[in-house]
Amino acid sequence: MNVQFDTSQMSPADHAALIDAVRRLERVGPALRLSRMVGRKLNLAKGLAPEKVGKIIDGAAMAAMRAALRAAIASLAGKPLQNRNRAHKLMAAASGAAGGALGLVSLPFELPVTTTVMLRSIADIARSEGEDLGKPEAALACLEVFALDGREIGANVTESGYFAVRTLLARSVSEAARYIASRGIIDETAPALVRLLAQLGSRFGVVVGQKFIAQATPALGAFGGAAINLAFIDHFQSLAKGHFTVRRLERQYGEVHVRDEYQRIAAARFPDEIRPPAA
Template sequence: MTTLPPSDLAALQTAVTLLETPSLTSKLSNLIGQPLESALNKLPAGTHAKIGELVQTALRKAADAALWSLDTQAQGHASNFLHKAMAATSGAVGGAFGFAALAVELPITTTLMLRSIADIARSEGFDLNQVQTKTACIEVFAFGGPSGKDDATESAYYAGRAFMAEAVQVAGKALADAAAQSGKLGLSGVTAGQTGTWMAKFIEYVASRFGIVITEKVAAQAVPLLGAITGATINTMFMDFYQDTAKGHFIVKRLEAQYGQDLVRTAYSDLMLRR
């Protein structure tokens, strides 16, 4: 059986270290010094639904502002520190003004995180002009939610990948339906509008996961006596988490493109067992 060469195996080990980390939920609980459930229970009625709407809007705006405007010809390493500093500033404003500022702060923070994710994808050799790369950037936000895996030998990352495979199926059906409708109108091929329909459905699926951690973020920032300082700290924590996840994710996808998904997943599992 073919194995990864030492340099790529080392890169995959880096990915495992970055991707198999404590969840954002546990990090938020440690930050506020209490179980997050108690803070969540204190949120006003209807907050969860409102946040769900805001998250979908934020992801759609971020996709337009971040991925379609980023310089695809840039070279060199990703600008992680710059994005982190900007996110901290945005979080400080959101923390100072509370839930009322979320509709303004969330799209800004999400756009900054998505720009950073795309910058990392570019630094790993991915073409940001390709729809597949843009999709892979957006799906990074799905890895912050619960994995449903309690066994330390099971991969939270690949549990998230399984969820995203389902999301692609659902979005693909939306695209097929749009294409079929176009056929009835005598049109051929897949239009930009149909691709937009596919992306909107895909974002809706990702938002269902991203919305969980954003709700937890709001609950943590609502804890008394924390305010703007916590807003900045939490946004920095989020940026750190999604930058690390993006780095690991695009290392895995780069290796999969070179060696195939099965070989990379087997090597990934072997590395997890050695931890």
Template sequence: MDIVHTPENLEQDIALIAKRYRKAGGVGIQVLNLVGGQAENLLERLPDVVKERLEDATQKALEAALRAATRSRGVVPDQSTWLNTVAATAMGAVGGAGGLPTALAELPVTTTVLLRAIQGIAVEYGFDPTQPEIQAECLQVFAAAGPLAADDGADMGFLSARVTLTGTTVQGIIARIAPRLSAALGQKLAAQAVPVIGAVAGAATNYAYTSYYQEMAHVHFALMRAGTKYGVDRPTLVLQLSKAVKQS
């Protein structure tokens, strides 16, 4: 028997998506408590030379992650959310143990794990991550604010942004989102570089980042599926989501 998609069904779906959005926004608190201070001043702990190169390093990490994650799809099956989180947490501990140098070396590997996890979530919602358009949508998830940024539901621009490959390339999309992601990853590096507790902070930050971006991927692709399911455009869905988040 076919399901009749009524406004009530849409409202229920939006409520579930809002719950995931709120969950994503709460995972970074433990990291800030661990390393001390506020998210906005974490970047100030990084050496100037690192801050100056961070955006370029982030863009290269995204390009390498896209190649590795896409090529691995025919070899390694998608893993569960839990396993992705465990793997990234372990890598964060290793990266943080050696301070900033090992944290920088670990960055592309963690980015690959995150992107592969996002691709797996896209599959859960019926999308094919081998298609260039869906690859672009997977990358767009990285345009979210990051787990250490304060967000009251107002920062939803990345959800309503229309991703199109017309007149551009996936590399162009990477270049567009790299500045936003570099700020989030800079906070991660600064947290991992905290003396003495680097390994613990590294594990905590990677746990937070993996949890955050996986939840945001669920939000992103759930909205895409809802748009097709109910015939509602994405900006309208994002507006409804924003209202649901603020009302909760």
């Protein structure tokens, strides 16, 4: 049940954590800005890419989400995702190097590996913020992280991009969690899971397109691909920290009140990212 809340009732440490979460969730980090800039300079953003390339990117994004879903659900069966942060980054760098060296042909194979590695790191962040990954809703919240950065820099939105995405996904996540809880097995053809994977894949595909374009730049090669994958995993780790901080505070102070304070902080501190509705 939500409790009454005002800023004075939130501890200074929790309020500082919320400010940090807003920064992580509403601002695009320098590494991703660089990745996007490379793609724009090549004039090969996903929307302008040949249809065949777009289909490969979309297919790779969906395959990555299916792999991530299987990994997330594995945690429900008593197979905890281990905290091996350094190993995760090394694996992401290695798969990025392969992508940078081989280009588009490697994407359908490299991306599911990279995404599963990232999910394991995201799951550890979730546990550190008090999530019980034995519950379907918490496991699926890990997947939500991959959908949190599917908008352009400076997009004109009437509320935080973060809460807009959560609202968009809320029904699908709830239905998928109920399905998993009631069946105890995973059928990826089940309508509830198909809807969720389609929404996640669509948003994740935007970032995947930007990643691929930057990674496939001939001048970068394998070294550049590894560097971009490290930036990629750092970025989603940061989003995960913000996401699960907000969820922790919602459990403590109430969803509505945390959301209101989040929006106030976002509008006051990051006006370039959060714009009011047009008059």
